Amino acid sequence: MTLSEENYLKAIFNLQQETDKGVSTNAIAEFMDTKASSATDMIKRLSEKKLLIYKPYQGARLTDKGRMHAVKVIRKHRLWETFLVENLEFSWDEVHEVAEQLEHIDSDKLIKQLDKFLGYPKNDPHGDPIPDENGNIATIEKKILAELQKNDEGICVGVDDSSSAFLKYLDKLNISLGNNIKVIEKEAFDNSMSIEVDGNKLTISSLASKNIYIKKTK
Amino acid sequence: MTLSEENYLKAIFNLQQETDKGVSTNAIAEFMDTKASSATDMIKRLSEKKLLIYKPYQGARLTDKGRMHAVKVIRKHRLWETFLVENLEFSWDEVHEVAEQLEHIDSDKLIKQLDKFLGYPKNDPHGDPIPDENGNIATIEKKILAELQKNDEGICVGVDDSSSAFLKYLDKLNISLGNNIKVIEKEAFDNSMSIEVDGNKLTISSLASKNIYIKKTK
DNA sequence: ATTAATTTTTAGACAAATCTAAAAATTTGT
DNA sequence: ACAAATTTTTAGATTTGTCTAAAAATTAAT
Known part of the structure; x- marks a missing residue:
C-alpha cells in the first residue's frame, strides 16, 4: 500500500462519516486538493485492490478491507x-x-x-x-457547544476544527480538553455566547461555539 | 529531498568512509541493490543538486551540503x-x-x-x-576483538556487523555492549579465541571476533 | 423531452525511479 | 599499442501519481 493510496483511503473514510451516501469523485478530489481526473485514477486502483466499491454517479464506499486499513x-x-x-x-x-x-x-x-x-x-x-x-x-454522546441552552453545563471533550489557527485561539482563551464549560447567556442577535470556563467568564463567537464539543453534565 | 535521494546519499556516505577514493557507480549500485544505470541516473540528479561531485571513472564525492544531509x-x-x-x-x-x-x-x-x-x-x-x-x-579508539592479544582486556563498545543473525548470536552468548571482555587464548590454527565475558568463559570463531569492537583497558 | 448544468472519464503529457539491452568510454593486460 | 575486460552511459520501456483539456455520460430544469 503506497502513501498516496493510504491518504485517499483516509479521505474517503472521513467523507463517508458525514453521509450515508457514497463518496463522489469530485468530493474526493476536493478533499485531497487535487483534480477529478486524478481521483478517478486512484478510485480505479483502489477498486481493483478491493479496497472500495465504486459506482459512477453513486460514489465510492470502502469495503471492510478498505475501512480496516483506513x-x-x-x-x-x-x-x-x-x-x-x-x-x-x-x-x-x-x-x-x-x-x-x-x-x-x-x-x-x-x-x-x-x-x-x-x-x-x-x-x-x-x-x-x-x-x-x-x-x-x-x-461518546457529545454536543456542539452552540446547541447548548442557557445554564447548560458540560465538559469540553473535543474540537471539530483542528486547524492550528483555531487551536491557538482556544489556547489564548484558556479553553482546553477537560474544562468545565457553563453557558451563561446566548445572544440571539449574532449567536455569540457568554460562557464560564473553569470559573472564568468570557464571550465566544458563533463560529467558535460550533467547533467545540461538549459532554453535557447538566 | 526524496526518500530515494536520501538513501543514495546515505549509501555514498557509508561507502566513502571505507576509502579516500571517490565512490564508483558500480559500488553504489551494488550497495543499493540496484542496477548501474539506475545509479547513473541518481548520481546525475544528486550532482545537479550540488549534493555531490562526480567524475566518471573517479567516482562520486559528497559535497559539504551532501555530507551534512547524509x-x-x-x-x-x-x-x-x-x-x-x-x-x-x-x-x-x-x-x-x-x-x-x-x-x-x-x-x-x-x-x-x-x-x-x-x-x-x-x-x-x-x-x-x-x-x-x-x-x-x-x-573513540576502538579495536577489533580479533586483533587483541592474549591477556588483553577491554569493554565491548560496538559491532561491525549489525545483521539480525549476528546480533541474535551475540545475545545467545550473552555478549552485549558494556561487557568486559578478556582474551584467554588465541588459537593459531583457526584464529578462534577463548575469551572471558564478565566472568564467563567461552570460545568464539574468527569471523565473530572480527565483528566485535573493543575499547582496550589493558 | 430536449436543453443546460454537472459529473465523470478519457487521452495525452510529465516527473520520479526503476529496469533491460545495447553502445560508448576507459582502463588493463600482454 | 592494441585487444580484452571493465565501467559507465544511453535509449527506450514501465509504474505511480499527477496534470490539462476535451469528450462522454448522467442528472436537473424548463
Whole structure:
C-alpha cells in the first residue's frame, strides 16, 4: 500500500462519516486538493485492490478491507499525536503535520509497543477517539457547544476544527480538553455566547461555539 | 529531498568512509541493490543538486551540503533506534528495519525533542556514535576483538556487523555492549579465541571476533 | 423531452525511479 | 599499442501519481 493510496483511503473514510451516501469523485478530489481526473485514477486502483466499491454517479464506499486499513492509519495518526504532546512537548496545534508523516510507518510491533508505552490512551490531544487494534472506534454522546441552552453545563471533550489557527485561539482563551464549560447567556442577535470556563467568564463567537464539543453534565 | 535521494546519499556516505577514493557507480549500485544505470541516473540528479561531485571513472564525492544531509539522516536513524530499544522494548536486532522508515520523517522539532527526551544519548544500541546537531560524529579508539592479544582486556563498545543473525548470536552468548571482555587464548590454527565475558568463559570463531569492537583497558 | 448544468472519464503529457539491452568510454593486460 | 575486460552511459520501456483539456455520460430544469 503506497502513501498516496493510504491518504485517499483516509479521505474517503472521513467523507463517508458525514453521509450515508457514497463518496463522489469530485468530493474526493476536493478533499485531497487535487483534480477529478486524478481521483478517478486512484478510485480505479483502489477498486481493483478491493479496497472500495465504486459506482459512477453513486460514489465510492470502502469495503471492510478498505475501512480496516483506513482505521489503522487513523489509529497510528492519533497514537503518534498523543506521543508528540505527552512526551515531546508539542502543543496540540503542532502535531498534525508530523503525524501525517508518522502515520504511514509500517510496523505492527511499533504501533503495539507505542500504544503500551502511552498507557493505552483512549483519545488523542484533540479529543478524538483512538481506534483499538481491531478497528473499533468508541463514540461518546457529545454536543456542539452552540446547541447548548442557557445554564447548560458540560465538559469540553473535543474540537471539530483542528486547524492550528483555531487551536491557538482556544489556547489564548484558556479553553482546553477537560474544562468545565457553563453557558451563561446566548445572544440571539449574532449567536455569540457568554460562557464560564473553569470559573472564568468570557464571550465566544458563533463560529467558535460550533467547533467545540461538549459532554453535557447538566 | 526524496526518500530515494536520501538513501543514495546515505549509501555514498557509508561507502566513502571505507576509502579516500571517490565512490564508483558500480559500488553504489551494488550497495543499493540496484542496477548501474539506475545509479547513473541518481548520481546525475544528486550532482545537479550540488549534493555531490562526480567524475566518471573517479567516482562520486559528497559535497559539504551532501555530507551534512547524509549525517542528519544517520542522526535520525540512530536516535530512533535508541528510542525503540530504550522505550518500546525492541531488541537490538529488531530496530534496523523500522528505523529505516523513521529516519526519513522530516521535522526539526521532532528530532530535537526526541534527542532531549532520550537524554542526549551518545551512542545507538549497536554502539555507533549519534552525530550531533551540527553533524559532528564522535570517534573513540576502538579495536577489533580479533586483533587483541592474549591477556588483553577491554569493554565491548560496538559491532561491525549489525545483521539480525549476528546480533541474535551475540545475545545467545550473552555478549552485549558494556561487557568486559578478556582474551584467554588465541588459537593459531583457526584464529578462534577463548575469551572471558564478565566472568564467563567461552570460545568464539574468527569471523565473530572480527565483528566485535573493543575499547582496550589493558 | 430536449436543453443546460454537472459529473465523470478519457487521452495525452510529465516527473520520479526503476529496469533491460545495447553502445560508448576507459582502463588493463600482454 | 592494441585487444580484452571493465565501467559507465544511453535509449527506450514501465509504474505511480499527477496534470490539462476535451469528450462522454448522467442528472436537473424548463
